[in-house]
Amino acid sequence: MGANNSFRSQPDEQPDQLRLLIMLHNIGATETSKALTIQQISEWTRMEASELQMHLEKLIELGYAQSFSSDKTKKYHLTIDGIRKVLSLYS
Amino acid sequence: MEIGKLTWEFPPRVVGGIARHCEGLAKALVQQNHRVHLFTLDFPGSPNYEEMDGVKVYRASTELGHPNFLTWVLLFNHFLTKRMADVTSTIDFDVMHVHDWLAAFSGISFKHYLKKPMVLTVHSTEVGRAQGLHSPDSFSINGIEWWSMYEANRVIVCSQSMKNEICNHFNLPWDKVEVIPNAIDATKYQISVDNGAVRQRYGVGWGEKMILCVGRLVPQKGIEYFIRAIPAIAKRYPEAKFVIVGEGWSRDILEAEARATGQNNKIHFTGFASDREVVNLMTSADVLVVPSIYEPFGIVALEGMATGVPVVASKVGGLSEVIEHDRTGIFVYPKNPESIAWGIDRVLSDPDHAKWLTENAKEKLHKAYSWEAVAMKTVEVYRKVVE
Numbered sequence: 001m002g003a004n005n006s007f008r009s010q011p012d013e014q015p016d017q018l019r020l021l022i023m024l025h026n027i028g029a030t031e032t033s034k035a036l037t038i039q040q041i042s043e044w045t046r047m048e049a050s051e052l053q054m055h056l057e058k059l060i061e062l063g064y065a066q067s068f069s070s071d072k073t074k075k076y077h078l079t080i081d082g083i084r085k086v087l088s089l090y091s
Numbered sequence: 092m093e094i095g096k097l098t099w100e101f102p103p104r105v106v107g108g109i110a111r112h113c114e115g116l117a118k119a120l121v122q123q124n125h126r127v128h129l130f131t132l133d134f135p136g137s138p139n140y141e142e143m144d145g146v147k148v149y150r151a152s153t154e155l156g157h158p159n160f161l162t163w164v165l166l167f168n169h170f171l172t173k174r175m176a177d178v179t180s181t182i183d184f185d186v187m188h189v190h191d192w193l194a195a196f197s198g199i200s201f202k203h204y205l206k207k208p209m210v211l212t213v214h215s216t217e218v219g220r221a222q223g224l225h226s227p228d229s230f231s232i233n234g235i236e237w238w239s240m241y242e243a244n245r246v247i248v249c250s251q252s253m254k255n256e257i258c259n260h261f262n263l264p265w266d267k268v269e270v271i272p273n274a275i276d277a278t279k280y281q282i283s284v285d286n287g288a289v290r291q292r293y294g295v296g297w298g299e300k301m302i303l304c305v306g307r308l309v310p311q312k313g314i315e316y317f318i319r320a321i322p323a324i325a326k327r328y329p330e331a332k333f334v335i336v337g338e339g340w341s342r343d344i345l346e347a348e349a350r351a352t353g354q355n356n357k358i359h360f361t362g363f364a365s366d367r368e369v370v371n372l373m374t375s376a377d378v379l380v381v382p383s384i385y386e387p388f389g390i391v392a393l394e395g396m397a398t399g400v401p402v403v404a405s406k407v408g409g410l411s412e413v414i415e416h417d418r419t420g421i422f423v424y425p426k427n428p429e430s431i432a433w434g435i436d437r438v439l440s441d442p443d444h445a446k447w448l449t450e451n452a453k454e455k456l457h458k459a460y461s462w463e464a465v466a467m468k469t470v471e472v473y474r475k476v477v478e
């Protein structure tokens with residue numbers, strides 16, 4: 001971590017995965033009943049589906065998001081660890 | 092009294108110290124025969140209403156979202172207001188107590204709607220958290236903080252250093268601000284712990300030193316400076332293991348910093364740990380490090396003192412009021428890895444002195460930091476604004 005960045009409460013330029021995590025939180029994808037499809041997330045974030053897929057898989061691997069299939073459609077939402085990671089930005 | 096409390100954070104929605112503060116204070120107020128209605132945000136798995144040790148907890152579901160943080164805050168305040176409106180039709184509140192700017196919109200609305208006084212506890216400031224105002228959102232939050240303090244009938248802070256900070260930064264009248272320290276429930280920390288089993292869970296074997304750091308993984312907690320101190324500590328104590336507890340947005344950066352030390356095999360990031368597990372860890376550790384660069388109070392230091400672990404902390408903000416150097420803990424310079432390494436060595440190299448520090452710390456804790464005392468002082472503030 002560079003010295004300048006140490007003085008920030010939030011990152012100046014959020015990496016795409018963190019930005020996606022924050023957006024998922026702020027738009028409300030925080031539990032199963034509020035999970036969103038790739039297409040819905042893409043509409044909010046303006047990210048390409050393929051790029052989104054890659055970031056979401058990484059977030060799942062890190063334990064910050066999870067997915068499930070509903071009516072043959074995959075949906076995504078944050079885990080409790082993911083919610084806490086986002087809230088740490090604001091507290 | 093009939094007390095309404097507003098907070099965006101309440102267990103199990105635990106982010107920083109606000110949740111624990113609100114829980115401790117609300118329960119102590121109930122024990123002193125006040126009725127506490129606490130309004131907060133929902134959290135996965137939590138009911139929208141429950142009673143926790145007599146505290147009536149109402150959770151608002153945020154049914155609309157927005158990618159922008161400030162827009163999201165305004166939206167959740169709308170749903171908090173809606174949830175409160177259901178309750179205020181049947182309850183005649185004496186006072187509304189708001190915690191931090193995040194819930195202030197609802198609190199201010201109800202102050203004007205109900206014509207009841209509002210008390211605001213400021214747990215930290217944007218300018219302090221960010222060490223300056225660096226973005227449009229930061230400037231906006233700073234403005235909302237000023238507005239909340241202006242609207243509040245009284246403002247409470249947890250340390251003298253916070254009072255200095257807000258009076259200087261916001262030009263607040265000195266006599267509008269009350270200092271009431273944080274507290275902990277000391278009985279929660281006096282439990283039987285199988286130290287060996289706890290240490291084993293985190294890869295610390297018999298005869299090895301366990302050096303613990305607990306805090307949100309964000310820059311204001313100064314954990315990067317603790318990590319930079321690790322090579323020097325590892326050189327002096329090759330058997331030392333380092334356990335870093337907490338979650339936060341800068342975790343990736345801190346993990347990279349840990350890899351750069353060349354001691355990564357001795358460093359364990361646990362992620363978020365429950366209150367009980369934090370007690371287990373503190374009780375089992377050889378030293379607790381609190382390397383914050385900004386700390387309005389530093390409740391984690393009190394928790395460490397309650398468990399009997401020696402505390403090494405940077406001398407900033409409220410920490411400088413909680414700890415007495417070389418009597419109840421060890422102070423080190425903030426943002427200074429060499430100083431942090433010195434502080435840890437001061438404790439590890441002299442176990443008798445470390446034991447003396449912890450005995451003094453426990454004695455001070457019992458005298459000065461109980462929720463019962465905090466609740467009594469808070470009620471005095473409520474009575475001032477009600478009159």
